[in-house]
Amino acid sequence: MDYNEDKIDEYTLALLYLVTHERQEGMGARAWKGFDWETLNRLHEKGYISNPVLKAKSVGMTEEGFLKSKELFERHFVKEIKTLLFPKLTPPAKKRWEQIPEKIRKDILENVWCSKCRTMVALQLREGQMSGSSVLLKGTCKICGGAVARVLEPGS
Numbered sequence: 513m514d515y516n517e518d519k520i521d522e523y524t525l526a527l528l529y530l531v532t533h534e535r536q537e538g539m540g541a542r543a544w545k546g547f548d549w550e551t552l553n554r555l556h557e558k559g560y561i562s563n564p565v566l567k568a569k570s571v572g573m574t575e576e577g578f579l580k581s582k583e584l585f586e587r588h589f590v591k592e593i594k595t596l597l598f599p600k601l602t603p604p605a606k607k608r609w610e611q612i613p614e615k616i617r618k619d620i621l622e623n624v625w626c627s628k629c630r631t632m633v634a635l636q637l638r639e640g641q642m643s644g645s646s647v648l649l650k651g652t653c654k655i656c657g658g659a660v661a662r663v664l665e666p667g668s
């Protein structure tokens with residue numbers, strides 16, 4: 513069978529996040545190791561986990577491995593809706609943004625220039641912050657997924 517090892521490694525590392533325990537901030541974590549043996553060996557060679565040959569039922573994850581695992585898990589398995597509902601806005605940006613009537617906010621988010629699509633697109637709002645006295649909204653294009661941003665001048 514000819515399969516894509518890098519992809520297997522990526523998904524296995526992502527799934528390891530589900531079985532992590534003993535997480536120590538900055539020090540990695542441990543994860544149960546009921547996964548394909550050769551894949552675990554490759555993840556070890558890539559520096560994400562400790563040597564899986566040891567007898568323990570779990571394997572040590574390096575800090576890099578844990579963070580990568582978390583990122584991949586979120587990328588592949590977390591339902592999009594969570595990020596849709598909770599864009600991260602700084603408190604002053606949130607305050608300004610929420611002063612704008614909802615209908616206008618909707619119009620603003622649905623008419624953002626995407627330089628990749630070369631047209632006006634809907635912005636998937638991810639974060640917002642103040643830039644001087646303007647509100648800077650950042651997110652991704654709902655068509656191509658590329659980064660897009662919109663600046664709201666004061667009084668607009």
Ligand SMILES: [Zn+2]
Nearest residue numbers: 626629653656
């Ligand atoms: Zn686009």
